[in-house]
Amino acid sequence: MQIESGDTAWVLAATAMVLLMTPGLAFFYGGMVRSRSVLNMLVMSFFSIGIVSVLWTIFGYGLAFGDSGSGIIGALDWSHLGSAVNSFTNNGGEYPIPELSFSAFQLMFAVITPAIISGAIADRTKLFSWGVFVAIWVTIVYFPVAHWVFDLGTKHSDGTITGAGWLAARGVLDFAGGTAVHINAGAAGLALAIVLGKRVGFGRTPMKPHNLPLVLIGAGLLWFGWFGFNAGSSLGANATAALALMNTQVATAAALMGWLLVERIRDGHATSLGAASGAIAGLVAITPACAYVAPWAAVVIGLIAGGICSMAVALKYKLGFDDSLDVVGVHLAGGIVGCLSIGFFGSTAVNSLGANGIFYGGGVALLGKQALGVAAVGGYSFIVTLLLGYAIKFTIGFRISEADEAEGIDITEHLELAYELNRLGSGGYLGDRKFSAQEKISVTR
Amino acid sequence: MKLITAIIKPLRLDSIRSALLEIGVPGMTVSEANGFGRQRGITEIYRGARYPVDLVPKIRVEVLVDDPDEERVIDAIVAAAFTDSIGDGKVWSTSVSQVVRVRTGERGVQAI
Structure with missing residues (x-):
């Protein structure tokens, strides 16, 4: 097999576009909080980029896409990325792109998923505890769930496929992450909103x-990056990518x-x-369905x-939990709509790797599989996140004090302010002189 | 001497300034203010959640005048602030017992 430069170029570019979604999400969230906690909101997303990228190199890619034969989790292979330098991507079929480009592309999905959760616990989360949460959560929730859904297995020269994730092997369709990214993050956000x-x-x-x-700038960056997210998931510059891109545009417009x-x-x-x-x-909503439905169906799904x-x-407000920036209402609800919609609108006419839904004579079988995917990922994510959240709450603590929250998390967790709104100035300049904790308080308050 | 204070809609500031310059006031002070009167506030909506905002942005204009000019200045401000809609604001005047011009030390009407 030869490297296809066109396919590789598209996947590399799409990777950079998906990375941009996380700062975009940070702005989207940052504009929605009060001015005294915008920096913390931005940093929670950037923290995810830092932590998850490092873990991905050490063991994340192995846990998500390694082959342990179980279908539940990949293999803990410490040198997975090192040995992949000269291999081709093999995920349910061989692709003429380097495995490292696939790994980098998938890394960006792992980065944004915990960042999405941060919107549920805005204004009140200890930064250190958030870092600990992200590291453990991607390890015990995201990497396994990505393995269930995204690992389509290794295709061998005799045509057999081994090592696929258990949901993928059952025919649950999720093209770009309606379950692994959005339902996963939405259910985790609900759990953390309850814990905190x-x-x-x-x-x-x-x-x-x-x-x-700032919210609209963030939404614009997310929209742009999402073309990489969805159309990049075809792992090639081809008709599937074009279908995914078109569906992404029209579904988003219709939902707006x-x-x-x-x-x-x-x-x-x-x-x-x-x-x-x-x-x-x-x-x-269009994320799981973007390569399995016709554009007219994408418009309906978006609406x-x-x-x-x-x-x-x-x-x-009715149920009484403070999902501050509506991670549940947007990502969990939207993810469920998208995943189930494939059971109705799925069509092999637009993508031979897809399946026919109810409206295309496929019966209810596909809808059943999709519901299984929704329930399995949502249930696992909610329960494990709830346990992890309480474990962190009762050990190192998950929330800043009430006084700090009233003061504003930017100043208490970061010693910074986003906006210099006080035109009378704010004191003197101490240079790099080391100052005591008591002085720090007097400097900032 | 009188201090005339007007709370007005921000959009009316330009016409009030021109009106006051036309009748020859010696100076004016403008500041931002927030408050409510009979208008009460407005209700903002974010993702379906309603937030009543009872302190709406206004502009406060202050003018120091000699007693004979009081009614003329008030009339000019009222005419310029008028839009015939709720929230047009209020104008009042108070007596001032002493005024000093800092640079020269002049006192009373001389300092206006």
């Missing part, structure tokens, strides 16, 4: 987005309009936050996702 509890003053004091232009339509009817006004949120809901997610974000 509500922010001080939740439901009583205003917690308005402090910078909506769907969300605004609900707002206009329910609240009387279409909002900019609604436009940004609707776009993200559409991106989430449904925009409408359902715009209503799902109100659930937290």
Whole structure:
């Protein structure tokens, strides 16, 4: 087999695009919190880039895509990336791209998934505990779940496939991560919102987005990067990539309009936050389905996702959990809509590797498989994250103090402020002189 | 001497400034303010969640005048601030017992 430069170039470019989604997500979230916690919100996402990239090199890729034969988890192979330098990608079939390009592409998925969770626990999470959580969570939740869904197995020269993840082997369809990324992060976000509890003053004091232009910049970057996320998942510059890209665009556009339509009817006004949120809901929903449905179906999926997610974000007030930036309402709800939609709209006419859903004469079998994928990933992620969350809460603590929360997490966790809003200035300059803890407090407050 | 204070809609500041310059006021002070009157506030909506905002942004204009000019200046401000909609603001005046110009030390009407 020869390296195909076109395919390789596309996957490399798509990798960089998916990386950009994490800073995009950071801005999307950062604009939605109050001005005194925007830096912490941004750093939570950047922390994920740092931690997960290192772990991926040491054992992450092996756990997600190594072959242990179990279908539950890959192989703990410390030199997995080192030995992959000269191999081709083999994931349910051989691709004419280097294995390292596949590994780097998949790394970006592992990076953004914990970053998505951070929106559920905004304003109140200890930075150190968040780092510990990310490291353990990707190891015991993301890497195994990615193995279940994304590892399509190694195809041998005699045509047999071994080592596929158990959900993939059962025919659960998830092209780019509706289960492994979005349902996974959404269920984990719900668990952590329960573990950490509500922010001080939740439901009583205003917690308005402090910078909506930042939210829209973030949504724009996410939309752009998502073409890499979805169309890059074809692992080649081909017709499947084009279908995924087109579906991503039209589903997102439809979801944006769907969300605004609900707002206009329910609240009387279409909002900019609604436009940004609707776009993200559409991106989430089309992610698993983007290479398995026709573009007209993508429009329908987007409209449904925009409408359902715009209503799902109100659930937290009814049920009483502080999922601060609606990880559940957007990612869990959108992910479920997308995964189940394949059971209705799936069509082998657009992709021979897909399957026919109910509307294409495939019966309910595919919908059943999709429901299994949703339940398995959502259930596993919720339960394990809940246990891990309580373990961290009762050992090193997960939440900053109430006083620090009232003061603002940027200043108490980072000793920084995002915006210099006080025109009267803020004291003198100490240079690099070492100062005592007491002085630190007097300098910042 | 009187201190005339006006709380106005931010968008009316330009016309009030021109009106006051036209009638020849000696100076004015403008600051940002937040508050509510009969208008109460507005309600903002984020992802369907409603946030009542009762302190709405306004502009405070302050002008020091000699007693005979009081009514003329008030009338000019009221005319320029008027949009015939709720939240147009308020104008009031208070007596001032002493005024000093810092640079020259002039006192009273001389300092206005």
